[in-house]
Amino acid sequence: MRRTSAKGGDDPVDLLYYTRLARRNWLLIFFSLILAVAASLVVTSNTPPKYVATITLLVSGHDREGSLSTAYQAGMLSQQRVQSYAELLTSRRVIEKIAEDSDIQRLQGNITAESIPSTVLIRATVADTDPARATRLANALGVEFSNLIDEIERPTPNSRPTVKVTMVDRADLPTSPVSPRPLVNLGLALMIALFVVTGSILLRDRLDTTVKSEEVLQQASNTSILGTIGYERDARRLPLIIRNRGRSSRAEAFRSLRTNLQFVGVDQHPKSLVLTSCLPGEGKSSTAANLAITLAQAGWRVILVDGDLRRPSIPRYLGIEGATGLTDVLIERARLQDTIQTWGEANLSVLPSGQIPPNPSELLGSRGMRTVLAQLTEDYDMVIIDAPPLLPITDAATLAAICDGTLLIARYGKTRREHIARATEMLSSINARVVGAVLNFAPTRNSQYYGYGYESDAEVTEVKETTPAGV
Template identity: 35%
Template sequence: MTSYLTAVRRHVVLVLVGVLLGTTFGAVASAASVPLYSSTTTLFVSVGSRGEASSLELAQGSTAAQNKVVTFVDVIRTPGVLGPVIDRLDLDTTPTELAGRVSAENTFGTVLIDVSVDDHDAQTAADIADEIGVVLAEVVTETLERPSDGSQSLVLITPVEPAEVAVVPSTPGPLVVVGVAALAGLVLGLLAAVVRSGLDTRLHDDADVARVTDAPLLGAIDFDPAFSAAPLAVATHPQGPAAEAFRTLRTNLWFLESAPAAGCLVVTSSLTGEGKTTTTANLALALAENGSSVVVVDGDLRRPRLAEVLGVEGGAGLTDVLIGRADLDDVLQPRGDRPLSVLASGAIPPNPSELLGSEAMRSLLDQLASRFDHVLIDAPPLLPVTDSVLLSRLARGALLVTASGRVTSSQLESATRSVETAGGTVLGVVLTMTPRTSRSTYDYASDPAGEAPATRARPARLPRRGRLVPARARRRATASGPRRRA
């Protein structure tokens, strides 16, 4: 049941479109249709006797009438009856067409025939029904049941309830037609939503991520169009929900228990355009605002953007250090008044993979890990190139940024497998561009007026791997002074 509700929630537009189309179709059909009126007459069939009849003859006559009624019901819709009706009423139709609007039935065990006629004119429907009774009586008494000696027929057909002129159409009213059509559209919309959800292999929420990888979901960042113009939410809107979402990510990173290999984290993604650079920059700011020393490295030597996002010079940086053209301190740039430093990418080299997997890169990461509490590397996406796979082997682990609704389960699975196959570790997943669905607990802090902000911070799913640091251990660490975090 939950999966169906999720499918409807994700594809609610399909459901609404189905209802809208059904309602529109019903309204058009109702407006285009001409109402039908129905009138019914009831005929009594009897079989008489010559002279005075005994009780036995009366019983036999009743039985004979019941047997004949079945035949007369079929006779009513024949041209022999309907032809004369058309001629007498001067109807512009044919016996075949009129037969489609005439119905006759007999209740079992009785000698009554109910003749019903449908027509767009109520008076015409009643006239046809009554005339059918008259013509049927004539056909039966004068032709079908007329004795061979020419005497009067013993079969009598008598109208016992003349047809009444209908006041209300027999066809459904406009509201009923529109309602039924809207309901049909709703059903079709729900079916379309369920089918599309079953065919959709993209990742949308933490449940989808959990079905693909055992790596914990460390954070969820809602979609915000403002990121394209102002990506540094932690700096520009420090009290906003987006900034709180990155602080949640920071907190969950601290809760992870891990044995650092080179004291750094690789931030990467499966594909381009998933928000890894924005996540790296804001995470660095969130870590630095807590007093920890942070260095962020632009390890994307193919399409570097980190320097542009953080507003620093990107002409010299990582590549210059790796080839020995510059010392680390010469290209390391402080950013703002917090303990945050930026190592830009420098010139784009012809051999990014060789540089990122070199011993010089390993030595550089060791040096940075010894000088800073946190080392973050903005790395290229995993599936197009192998750069991030090489970096993950030199680092403590990788954070895999995954955009909601853009990456498929197979793509995330391939990205995770590539890191693990190379000997790296996926420490967790950061879900970005998630749809805004409800108000956040941070609304109180970020919006005193009570209006919902444009972006919502969502609590992350607690890591399945990794242990929460006990409060006693945290107090001991605080008492002994700041600690270098690898």
């Protein structure tokens, strides 16, 4: 059974979820790996080569009597000394005797010694940038350490030592450096880069509360999703769906929205619809204009009202004059019939906002606005009102309270879930009816109409007529 995560996709434990997340951030991952490769090359090229020379020392006890018991005691004494001798090998007293002109502290850091488990052997290594010097220092270390043990393990100056150290394996000249190791550096850099970039992507994904799916929008708004409007590259420059004779995926999305809107409230179909969003820049005005055009193309008697009395944008979208409009009607400076304009071949009626007033909220909540709305719902099949954003100001809530329904517009990757929830609570507190939500600017794979290459007979005929002979 497939579960749905808070992001609206598959459960985060599902590999498919992480695959989609990685696909969305492939560019970041790619540049992180390139940076890791470059960093490993820089580190490798700037790291001087280091050679290691190794010697092996044997710790043995002196058997004075040659009996079995004394031999056993000598062996036990050797095993007891091994670990201590391994520590003594790197002591300052030993290093000073072989340091020559080298820095004692640096040389001490380049010498390591360890006891081989279950034996009386000690392995010592000396690292240096010069292989010959590393070999010379390692052999000198074995000789000097043997002399030191011979000196300190004598009970009296004239007696024989109880323990002796013999260098059984002298250091050979190393032929290849132990560092830097390019492949190890490269692998480590790639692992660190993948760890950092993966952690960053997952953290950003967890902290990202923007709406990126219909499921998330439905959950946040607690209402049905009436449509998803895909993103088109030319939508900002040409926001209306009438270009290309309305044959685009975006135009088809608005026709699907129109169809879904017809099934909203079969017994109580809304005749006045407020389109609003949480914050500016989420595409409510272009959605209102295109939805009105789509309804008018289907034969509906539609009027588009620019209810944004602060930043009106409908005249700019439709290319009409907006100096006289709703504001003039509400202050009784003009009659309603004189301010309504007809736009396009579908005979879409448009009521601009008019002059920007100093008190938009008071005008939209006035008795005159209710009278205008009642007259419009009587004359038209659908009244679509482009309202300001809901959260910054109260204009949209004022209009939603007196209209039959409200359509909430959310922008993919920008509108946050908490904003949707807050807007829904605000509309619920004034008993406004939210008929549904629309996800705007959603990414789409194919911007062509339907995406299956269907053509109408008229299109085929037109292509044949305009194609030159011989082509």
